[in-house]
Amino acid sequence: MTTILVTGGTGTLGRHVTELLRADGHEVRVLSRHAQPYAVDLREGGGVLDVALAGVDVVVHCASTPRGGDERAAGHLIEAARRARVRHLVYISIVGVDAVPLGYYRSKLAVERLIEASGLGWTVLRTTQFHDLVARVLEVLGRMPVLVLPAGVGGQPIEVREVAARLAELAVGAPAGRVADMGGPEVRSLASLARAYGVAAGRRRRAVVRVRLFGRVYRAFRAGGHVVPGPGAGAGVGTFEGYLGERFGGGEGK
Template structure:
């Protein structure tokens, strides 16, 4: 029997990559989403919300494997409790969840909620797998793009990212979903650790290339900023960065920008 794999957040940035790959692997997929779309061969959409619990029990009917991608600025801890409780009743045999590098170290609400979600899953009694990932290129881009519009580039001291490609994350999650439960697997981060000036310089170079007029990118003066309090100390200590045994993707920030930046900022 080809029991469907339930994917929460299956219409999001990563979900849109994972779902077709699961179907190509011969699995049927059920997507739990707040805004269901049209079904297609091998893909079923059901309405629901992991935070409120709406539709979750019905979505889990006949499901043995869950890939939990749904998330937001708030409520990821609540969503994990809701999903785990329903999955336990439904007899789910494997839950795969995406999390964020530094979840147990960063003193920020989003990270704390992710850490709580991880604990809920680990203590559920269900077989599980958790993959922590760095910020996606797609997440970093709007931050850098908005900064590029400012006359001075804010440069928070110690703030660094190691952006990772969404397709590389999706490929790893697809493989984990099709494999046996593995607990906490090695984190996945991008190939580079970059601060804001480095991210912005690469963006400016890609923007200049998009102009195709041969002019070099504008040099933008930076304004050093000290992030205050516990959050600033955590960033300066690199608590949001991966450990040495982390798996590294191959697609760089510049590779990503070469495809995504098609016109200059106005």
């Protein structure tokens, strides 16, 4: 049995990782801002972090926020992991962090580099966006009378439970460095994903306006910097329609 700490262990991904590792017989500690007994804001650090890491073999670092502070949080975690002699740090990152000049992506890339230079055994897995994030974006966009989408941009959403299973597998293995990126089974246009979401949610079909945007971020997305390249390269199986069917109780569209 391995003692494993999951940061962000109450979040969208972390809770699934925690469940899988516990089901496999491992002792799992959950660290988040509010989860007792290891309630820690990693951006602030503190003594509770050392307590949480005492005797831990592996850390799965899922905690992250687009509101800033990921690099500071990773620094505190790495320092504490060194003190605790953690043998393996596993980090979940995003496909395209080195290709898309988005602020949050740059922060995730900086954390990757901190982990690589940490002196700890490490593994980094990059994945495409989870189904639920794509759905949240489409939910917000769908509130407008006309659905406005950036022209020429697609996505490759992936089932979060598949990512959790891969992370759990990596956590109990040896440090592997940067492993193969993981993406969903299909690269889809945003218009296609929006139509599927509208059908599943029972929404009236709306006019779609595709707008050509400008700037380096948009160009990187149009170039596919955020998807796993190559035919069949994505390791995921669960489709966006499958996710929508679970969420809404049915509905197909593509």
